[in-house]
Amino acid sequence: MALSQPQLATVKRTCWMLSLVVVAIPFLFPFLWMISSGFKGPTEIFGEPTLIPRTWRWQNFVEVFDYQPFARQYFNSIYIACAVTVLTLLLSSLAGYALARMRFAGAALLMVFLMSALMVPEEVTIVPNFFLMKWLGVMDTHVPLILLPVFGPHGVMATFLMRQYFVALPKELEDAGKMDGLSRVGIWWKIALPMSRPALAAVAIITFLFSWNLFLEPLVFLSSLENFTLPLALSNFTDPYGAPLWHLQLAATSLAVVPILIVYLIAQRQIIESFAMSGVKG
Amino acid sequence: MTRLTVRNLTKSFGKIEVIRGIDLDVADGEFVVFVGPSGCGKSTLLRMISGLETISGGELWIGDRKVNEVQAAKRGLAMVFQSYALYPHLTVRQNMGFGLKVRKESPDEIERRVNEAARTLQLDKLLDRYPRELSGGQRQRVAIGRAIVGDPQVFLFDEPLSNLDAELRVHMRAEIAALHRRLGNTTIYVTHDQIEAMTLADRIVVLRDGRIEQVGSPKELYARPDNVFVAQFIGSPKMNVCPVEAIRSPLQRAGFSTGGATQAGLRPEHLRIVDEAEGILCGRVSISEYTGGGALLHVELEGAPVFLVENSGDDAPQPGDIVHLAFSGSDLHLFDAEGRACHREPELA
Numbered sequence: 001m002a003l004s005q006p007q008l009a010t011v012k013r014t015c016w017m018l019s020l021v022v023v024a025i026p027f028l029f030p031f032l033w034m035i036s037s038g039f040k041g042p043t044e045i046f047g048e049p050t051l052i053p054r055t056w057r058w059q060n061f062v063e064v065f066d067y068q069p070f071a072r073q074y075f076n077s078i079y080i081a082c083a084v085t086v087l088t089l090l091l092s093s094l095a096g097y098a099l100a101r102m103r104f105a106g107a108a109l110l111m112v113f114l115m116s117a118l119m120v121p122e123e124v125t126i127v128p129n130f131f132l133m134k135w136l137g138v139m140d141t142h143v144p145l146i147l148l149p150v151f152g153p154h155g156v157m158a159t160f161l162m163r164q165y166f167v168a169l170p171k172e173l174e175d176a177g178k179m180d181g182l183s184r185v186g187i188w189w190k191i192a193l194p195m196s197r198p199a200l201a202a203v204a205i206i207t208f209l210f211s212w213n214l215f216l217e218p219l220v221f222l223s224s225l226e227n228f229t230l231p232l233a234l235s236n237f238t239d240p241y242g243a244p245l246w247h248l249q250l251a252a253t254s255l256a257v258v259p260i261l262i263v264y265l266i267a268q269r270q271i272i273e274s275f276a277m278s279g280v281k282g
Numbered sequence: 283m284t285r286l287t288v289r290n291l292t293k294s295f296g297k298i299e300v301i302r303g304i305d306l307d308v309a310d311g312e313f314v315v316f317v318g319p320s321g322c323g324k325s326t327l328l329r330m331i332s333g334l335e336t337i338s339g340g341e342l343w344i345g346d347r348k349v350n351e352v353q354a355a356k357r358g359l360a361m362v363f364q365s366y367a368l369y370p371h372l373t374v375r376q377n378m379g380f381g382l383k384v385r386k387e388s389p390d391e392i393e394r395r396v397n398e399a400a401r402t403l404q405l406d407k408l409l410d411r412y413p414r415e416l417s418g419g420q421r422q423r424v425a426i427g428r429a430i431v432g433d434p435q436v437f438l439f440d441e442p443l444s445n446l447d448a449e450l451r452v453h454m455r456a457e458i459a460a461l462h463r464r465l466g467n468t469t470i471y472v473t474h475d476q477i478e479a480m481t482l483a484d485r486i487v488v489l490r491d492g493r494i495e496q497v498g499s500p501k502e503l504y505a506r507p508d509n510v511f512v513a514q515f516i517g518s519p520k521m522n523v524c525p526v527e528a529i530r531s532p533l534q535r536a537g538f539s540t541g542g543a544t545q546a547g548l549r550p551e552h553l554r555i556v557d558e559a560e561g562i563l564c565g566r567v568s569i570s571e572y573t574g575g576g577a578l579l580h581v582e583l584e585g586a587p588v589f590l591v592e593n594s595g596d597d598a599p600q601p602g603d604i605v606h607l608a609f610s611g612s613d614l615h616l617f618d619a620e621g622r623a624c625h626r627e628p629e630l631a
């Protein structure tokens with residue numbers, strides 16, 4: 001029996017969906033395992049593997065907060081990531097705009113110089129940065145965790161992304177802005193930025209993630225428990241002999257992914273909306 | 283009252299001189315059109331007037347004010363761009379009110395003026411849409427609306443119709459003409475479409491390579507072009523030009539003096555197909571292009587290049603036919619070796 005056109009389309013669609021689901025399993029499974037293990041007791045984790053816990057240990061999520069100042073550490077991570085994101089957006093869009101649109105002596109050289117920063121791994125710069133921060137007297141504070149991502153290679157990459165986006169914006173729009181009486185800064189703020197929402201959203205996501213996952217810098221610069229950020233805190237759920245307390249660690253990790261999901265959902269909507277917006281002419 | 287005065291204006295990008303000394307006076311309320319081939323500097327000149335491009339040399343006066351160093355927004359001009367340049371993230375209303383808002387007009391005043399402009403351009407129903415929700419013609423009208431709300435002294439248009447299809451272009455052309463009649467602002471309009479130039483302009487400025495070739499009313503440019511370039515640029519299809527030598531004897535036989543001229547020009551629409559007895563020139567039709575109202579004939583003259591001839595009516599000669607052509611002496615254009623027009627004594631008072 002021959003299928004009609006719409007039926008054929010449905011079959012095709014279903015096949016696609018099924019194959020995508022299959023492909024998604026390896027990505028989703030560890031995530032589900034993490035969440036389920038967060039509800040298991042320490043013995044059940046090493047018992048017969050099940051995806052649904054036999055007994056739900058809700059108290060894991062209470063103990064997580066008793067074991068160390070986890071709420072405080074959670075807050076640290078959030079506010080640092082927010083600060084880094086806001087500052088990076090501000091600086092990268094300003095610098096990116098200047099590099100894209102302003103003609104000044106040595107602009108090309110500056111660009112090459114900045115790009116070369118991308119080729120230096122952070123492990124190389126951590127030692128000089130350590131001495132710099134020590135000299136500034138900001139050890140065991142959050143200042144290095146904000147300054148280094150904003151002004152380091154990550155900031156350069158964000159600047160580069162913004163520059164590429166600004167370069168492609170139609171110049172006549174800025175001319176129109178000039179005719180309407182906007183200053184340079186006005187054009188940046190009122191025309192270039194609103195039109196760059198997809199780029200801003202992308203930079204926001206990767207910056208937030210970057211700051212959120214930062215491990216080496218907190219490890220080097222922080223020493224007191226209440227200053228810890230999440231990645232450090234997570235590795236700190238250990239028994240007195242240094243062996244990980246898996247059930248707590250996994251429960252805490254489950255909590256730690258929540259903000260990332262939220263940020264991603266918000267920014268994703270922004271990206272899609274902005275794509276619909278950005279048609280300059282039909 | 284807004285005159286615009288341009289004195290020896292020049293512009294260089296690095297070492298390349300793009301505008302090479304322009305002198306021009308635009309009277310109050312005049313509609314001036316810049317035409318010229320691509321890359322001749324029309325846009326650059328317009329952008330220098332607007333303030334978007336700096337001036338390398340010379341002077342620019344708007345009214346009684348020298349504005350060489352005045353910011354774009356403070357020159358009292360409004361510009362309509364080729365790509366419309368509407369802000370995609372703002373509604374039509376916000377687009378039109380944007381400049382007023384930047385200038386810190388009160389919201390009531392902005393509202394009033396936007397509504398007024400919208401009424402003039404029949405945009406009332408579109409005010410809350412985004413540019414992406416408009417058709418090309420509507421976007422064009424919004425762009426014009428954005429220009430008129432600021433009540434500028436001078437309007438600048440840079441090829442505003444070139445993104446529209448042929449029909450809409452004719453329509454918007456008429457709208458722009460009507461708008462100019464109603465508002466009476468001094469207007470400078472750039473186009474490379476000479477029909478647009480002829481229909482809209484009080485005066486046309488023909489540019490080539492950053493220099494003015496000729497300034498004059500459409501009629502003047504058509505009837506008395508200063509040089510071969512203008513003669514061939516204005517008018518469509520373009521003027522036939524050939525060395526005088528090639529047609530000297532027919533001209534002499536018909537009693538036209540050629541003086542010291544080296545080139546002769548005849549417009550396709552001024553050549554009539556006549557009987558052998560009346561004919562001045564004679565040639566064989568090589569191609570006949572049907573144009574609806576008539577035909578455009580490519581006629582191979584003896585010893586001269588191919589002439590285009592416009593033939594109205596249905597009885598167009600076929601390829602291969604021998605045709606005889608006549609014209610009146612006033613339609614014969616003569617040019618010297620440098621391509622400058624040899625102006626003869628006016629033949630008709």
Ligand SMILES: Nc1ncnc2c1ncn2[C@@H]1O[C@H](COP(=O)(O)OP(=O)(O)OP(=O)(O)O)[C@@H](O)[C@H]1O
Nearest residue numbers: 295298300318319320321322323324325326327474
């Ligand atoms: N920013 C610039 N830098 C260097 N050269 C430029 C610049 N802008 C324009 N030019 C050059 O100046 C000349 C005139 O350009 P312009 O855009 O004014 O031409 P136009 O007459 O408007 O042509 P078109 O009809 O194609 O729009 C061109 O040769 C162009 O290459």
Ligand SMILES: [Mg+2]
Nearest residue numbers: 324325326441
């Ligand atoms: Mg141009």
